Amino acid sequence: MSEFKVVLVGASGAVGHEILKVLDERNFPVGDLKLCATSRSAGKEIAYRGKYYSVEETTPDSFNGADIVFFAGGAASKEFGPAAVERGAVIIDNSSNFRMDPEVPLVVPEVNPEDVKWHKGIIANPNCSTIIAVVALKPIHDAAKIKRIVVSTYQAVSGAGAEAIEELTVQTKAVLEQGKITPEVFPYQIAFNLIPHIDVFMDLDYTKEEWKMVKENQKILHDDSIAITATTVRVPVYRSHSESINIETERKITALEARQVFEKSPGIVVVDDPAAKKYPMPLFSSDQDEVFVGRIREDNSIPNGLNIWVAADQLRKGAATNAIQIAELLIKYDCLKKK
C-alpha cells in the first residue's frame, strides 16, 4: 500500500492533537508528515509515533509535494487552501470556510461517501454538531423520510478549543474556592452555567452554529426540503456534544423499528435500555469514534414523531475521525491527485 505525504495545519490545537492521535490509531498510511500552525506555535515540538516534529509557520510552500492536507480549523484554509490545491494536494478542511460552497463536497462517510468523488481539491468536514446529528438522521431519513427536525444541543467546551478546556478547569476551581472569574474564551462564566450562544449571531437572531445545523444537514443529506430548526447551547462538559432531536417523518416509524434501523447503521452504537439505566452520556462517549443513540421514543404529539438523544465525541467523530475517514475514502476511491 502506498504512503502519502500529509500536512496538518493547526497542529497545536485541540483538533490538531486529535487528528494526530486518530491518524496513529487508524494506522493511516502517513509517509511524510509536516506539522504547521501560526507563527505563535512555530517551533513547538509535537510527537507522532515516537518521533518529534517541529511545528512550522504555514506558508504556501509548506504544501510542496503534499498529497493530503488537513486544516484543523480557523481562517488558515481560506488563506492557504488555494496554495495547497495549486500544488496538487487535496485538502480536508475542518473549518466552515468552504462548507457551503457548491463546488466543495461536504462529507460524512457514513452518510454521503460518494460525494468525495467530485471534489475539486477541497473537501469540507462538517460542523461537529452537524456530523453527530446527521449520522443518526441518515438511517431514519432512508427508512421513513424526514420532514422536519427540532434540535437542541448540549455542546462541550472542547468544541471551542484547547483554551476553552483550560478555562472550564480554571473557572471551576475559582467557583469552588470562591475566587474571581474572568471569562476569556467564552462570553460569560461557563463553569456551572449554560451559554445559549455559540459562534456569532446572524439572520433572524439565530447563531451561526444554529444556521450550520440547518444548511449543512440539508447539504449532506442532499435534501433542502428537510425543515430544520436548532437551538445550540454550551454546557460545562469537557468533551462530547449531546443533542436532543425531535424528528417528524413522512411515514410512521415506531420506536422499535427506529431502534432496529439504528442498530444496522454504520457509525452508530445504540445505548437504549431505560430499565437498566442505559442511555448516551458524554461520560461514556468521550474518546470514542461512534455516535451513541438512545432515549428512542415515539413522539405522539404528532402522528409521525420520534425523539432521540445522541452523544458523541465532537473532537473525534465530530472533527478528527471524520476528517481521516474522508482521507481514507480518497484513497479507497483513488481520488487523490496523481503526481
Add this chain to the structure above:
Amino acid sequence: MSEFKVVLVGASGAVGHEILKVLDERNFPVGDLKLCATSRSAGKEIAYRGKYYSVEETTPDSFNGADIVFFAGGAASKEFGPAAVERGAVIIDNSSNFRMDPEVPLVVPEVNPEDVKWHKGIIANPNCSTIIAVVALKPIHDAAKIKRIVVSTYQAVSGAGAEAIEELTVQTKAVLEQGKITPEVFPYQIAFNLIPHIDVFMDLDYTKEEWKMVKENQKILHDDSIAITATTVRVPVYRSHSESINIETERKITALEARQVFEKSPGIVVVDDPAAKKYPMPLFSSDQDEVFVGRIREDNSIPNGLNIWVAADQLRKGAATNAIQIAELLIKYDCLKKK
C-alpha cells in the same frame, strides 16, 4: 391584616430552606410557625427571622390549629396531607402526589390564579420545569393559541435536593483531583457530564419528569389539546433550570410580537439582545423570582413556529416562590378555611 399559623413539612431540605427565605422576603403574614420533617431531621434547629425553631417529627397533630401547611416535597403529603386537611388547614403541596387529581387545583399564579378558588383543602404546586415553561407559554397561548410544543430541558442539580448540590461539589473536586467518584444521588457522575434521565422511567420510555411536562402543562392551561413532547436532562449546574422550547401556534406570531407579549406578562423578564450578548443563563437567573425569556426567534421550519430559551431558579419560582404566591392568593381571595 391577619396573621396565619403556618406549618412547613420538609423544613430541612433545599425547598424547605427556600420556603422560609421567601416567606421572610415577601413579608408573608406568618403568625405562628411550626417546622416539621422526618425523624431523621427532628431536633435540628432552624432560624426564621432571628428566632430558632426546633424541627419536630411530623405527626397528624402537628397540624392542630394550622391555617396553611406547605409540604416541600416527597411522600409526606400523601401520609399527612389528609390529617392536615381534616384539621382545617389548606395545604400547598410541592410534591407530585396530588397534582393530577381532578379534585385538586394545580396552580401557577401568573397563569391560572382563579383555580385556587375551587380547592377542597389541597392545592398542588406544579413540577419546577412545568412552572418555568408554563409562565412563558401562557401569554403566547393567549396571543396565538399553542398547538404543539417540543421541550428539551437543562435541569440544575438542586432540583434533586440538598444532597445533590453536595454531590456535584464533591464529584467536581474529585474530577479535578483525579479522585474516585461514587454516585449516590444521581445514577451516574453528574460533574462534567449530562444525565438524560430525571425521575423514573414510565410509559413509552418517557421519564416521569417528561410526562409531568405534558400532563401538568395541559392541566394548568386547561387545554388537553396542546400537544407536548419533552426530553428532560440533568446538567452540572447548581441552580436554575433552563429550557429550549419550540412552539407551534394556530396563528402566526412574529418574534417582535412575541417579545412584546412577553414584556407585558407577569413574572417574566425578557433578556433578549443578541448584539449585546444578552440572553437568559442560570448564572443570572439564580436566586431570582422571575422566569427569564430570551433567544426569541421565529422558527421558519413550519409556518407558525417560534423558538424560545428560558431560565429560572427552580427552587424559587419553580418551587418556594410559587407555593407562597399560592398562599398569598388564598388570603387575597379569602379561600382559607374559617376557624
